[in-house]
Amino acid sequence: MKTSAVVTFIALLGASVVAPAADFDRAERLFAQHCAVCHGADRGGYIGPALNRDETKLRSGEVAEIILSGRPPTLMPQHPSWRGTLSVKDRDLLAELVTTQPRRTLTWGLGDVRQSLTVLVTDEDKLAPAPRYRIDHLDDLMAVMSRGRQAAGPEAKVLFFDGRRHRQVGAVPTGVAPHLMDFHPTDPRWAYVRDDAGWVHKVDLYSMRAVRKVRAGLNGTSLAVSRDGRYVAAGSYVPHTMVIMDAATLEPVRLIELAGIDPDGRMVEADAGMITATPYGNWFVVALEQAGQVWIVDLDRPEMPITKITDVGRHLHDAFLSPDGRYVVVASYDDHVDTVVDLREARIVRKIPAGCKPHLGSGAVIRSNGRLLGIGTNIGEADCPAFEVTVFDMETFDVVRRIPVIGPTESPAAHPDAPYVIVDIVGTGPNANKIQFIDKNTLEVVRTIEVAGTLGHSHFPEYTARGDFFYVSARYRGDRSLGTPAGQLAVFDSRTLRQVKSIPVDVPAGVFSRVRARAVVVGLQPTAR
Numbered sequence: 001m002k003t004s005a006v007v008t009f010i011a012l013l014g015a016s017v018v019a020p021a022a023d024f025d026r027a028e029r030l031f032a033q034h035c036a037v038c039h040g041a042d043r044g045g046y047i048g049p050a051l052n053r054d055e056t057k058l059r060s061g062e063v064a065e066i067i068l069s070g071r072p073p074t075l076m077p078q079h080p081s082w083r084g085t086l087s088v089k090d091r092d093l094l095a096e097l098v099t100t101q102p103r104r105t106l107t108w109g110l111g112d113v114r115q116s117l118t119v120l121v122t123d124e125d126k127l128a129p130a131p132r133y134r135i136d137h138l139d140d141l142m143a144v145m146s147r148g149r150q151a152a153g154p155e156a157k158v159l160f161f162d163g164r165r166h167r168q169v170g171a172v173p174t175g176v177a178p179h180l181m182d183f184h185p186t187d188p189r190w191a192y193v194r195d196d197a198g199w200v201h202k203v204d205l206y207s208m209r210a211v212r213k214v215r216a217g218l219n220g221t222s223l224a225v226s227r228d229g230r231y232v233a234a235g236s237y238v239p240h241t242m243v244i245m246d247a248a249t250l251e252p253v254r255l256i257e258l259a260g261i262d263p264d265g266r267m268v269e270a271d272a273g274m275i276t277a278t279p280y281g282n283w284f285v286v287a288l289e290q291a292g293q294v295w296i297v298d299l300d301r302p303e304m305p306i307t308k309i310t311d312v313g314r315h316l317h318d319a320f321l322s323p324d325g326r327y328v329v330v331a332s333y334d335d336h337v338d339t340v341v342d343l344r345e346a347r348i349v350r351k352i353p354a355g356c357k358p359h360l361g362s363g364a365v366i367r368s369n370g371r372l373l374g375i376g377t378n379i380g381e382a383d384c385p386a387f388e389v390t391v392f393d394m395e396t397f398d399v400v401r402r403i404p405v406i407g408p409t410e411s412p413a414a415h416p417d418a419p420y421v422i423v424d425i426v427g428t429g430p431n432a433n434k435i436q437f438i439d440k441n442t443l444e445v446v447r448t449i450e451v452a453g454t455l456g457h458s459h460f461p462e463y464t465a466r467g468d469f470f471y472v473s474a475r476y477r478g479d480r481s482l483g484t485p486a487g488q489l490a491v492f493d494s495r496t497l498r499q500v501k502s503i504p505v506d507v508p509a510g511v512f513s514r515v516r517a518r519a520v521v522v523g524l525q526p527t528a529r
Contacts, residue, residue, distance in 0.1 A: 272288070289317060
């Protein structure tokens with residue numbers, strides 16, 4: 001489990017007792033319980049690093065120290081509580097597993113997905129016919145992913161807030177760290193959450209409870225709901241698959257293995273770097289990270305045929321659509337470009353130079369001085385000479401401006417009724433608790449603010465539906481103490497940029513406005529009235 005996992009493994013590594021081979025089954029169960037959510041069910045790495053004999057370079061004593069001390073300012077906080085969680089024998093078992101055993105090969109087929117389907121509410125027709133809490137408009141809902149300090153347990157849940165009054169109106173436990181949320185585009189009561197153990201949760205926004213869940217894979221982040229509301233798609237890292245499910249029942253409809261020939265001519269398995277649904281056609285669009293391909297899955301034709309666009313780039317990740325949904329802009333980490341794909345013609349139309357390691361998050365599109373502009377962020381690299389935000393014309397895809405910023409950036413936020421594009425500064429440097437504001441007219445950074453009371457990680461800015469406030473997830477560098485929350489949700493006035501509220505949250509992450517259900521791209525979302 002990310003942080004926890006690493007910590008656990010390391011503690012285990014700290015003990016040098018040789019474990020009998022017969023105990024490795026128990027060690028694998030311990031790994032699955034404490035570590036897999038962050039380090040990968042196959043021990044091949046996920047949000048946290050790989051933990052296997054071929055990729056773990058630390059000695060057992062070093063691993064033990066990391067378990068106890070953490071790795072500030074990453075998601076691996078210090079975990080003195082681990083002392084009482086695992087026996088010395090179990091720690092030795094885990095240490096032996098990580099240092100002597102190779103990465104596992106795991107499968108999770110259509111039958112496994114179907115068997116995992118769990119019905120939590122048997123009669124959905126008897127659920128509340130309207131929200132059971134006071135809110136002016138459902139679009140005012142703001143969903144915050146609360147990971148919990150060990151990426152599992154009671155603090156792993158989705159928190160819901162009224163974006164006008166900033167009061168909590170609901171909480172939906174997920175058991176393990178929630179990662180991503182998407183909203184049903186045609187039925188306002190439903191939303192879907194993907195957690196880091198691969199489960200997809202169907203959530204009733206009226207009663208604030210999960211009604212069904214299914215394990216689409218063993219780890220994975222990507223999630224999308226088709227524009228007609230019939231299907232949900234989830235992509236997995238372990239194994240390398242994409243599952244399409246019935247949105248109403250979560251019954252699996254089709255499993256697609258993700259593999260292809262990469263730009264260097266090698267056949268490789270691939271993660272689903274992103275999945276999105278476009279209004280231009282009833283399609284799912286998926287980026288295959290390692291294969292460098294973009295696939296278009298046609299949901300209206302029998303067997304859901306796939307159109308494949310190759311040579312899109314090396315190590316694909318996040319993406320966003322043009323306002324009409326015809327084009328998708330995909331970040332190519334290793335090529336340092338944002339690749340533009342015409343979905344109608346299934347071809348690459350442009351590769352936009354994008355600085356150090358582009359990372360688009362959900363992307364953003366704004367109107368500025370009569371032009372429609374795309375906003376591209378960059379998470380950078382250790383030797384990046386300069387950090388920037390890339391601005392390009394959404395009609396010609398020419399670069400319009402390269403805006404210098406104070407560090408790597410990840411998640412741009414914009415709203416048609418707000419004057420600024422917000423970018424978070426990520427990484428491990430001294431600016432990681434700052435956010436910067438780009439004037440939409442001048443395309444210059446005009447303000448930089450530090451989120452008070454934090455030591456790092458002020459990320460994932462998101463405007464409320466009306467654009468008058470924005471939320472930021474702010475985490476601390478490691479646990480401050482076992483009795484206090486490991487972060488806060490910071491609420492700001494979008495015009496004065498003054499913080500108006502701080503809400504304690506245990507390791508907050510992604511923030512998602514319900515108005516996304518009616519938007520094609522962030523920055524041009526409709527305004528709730």
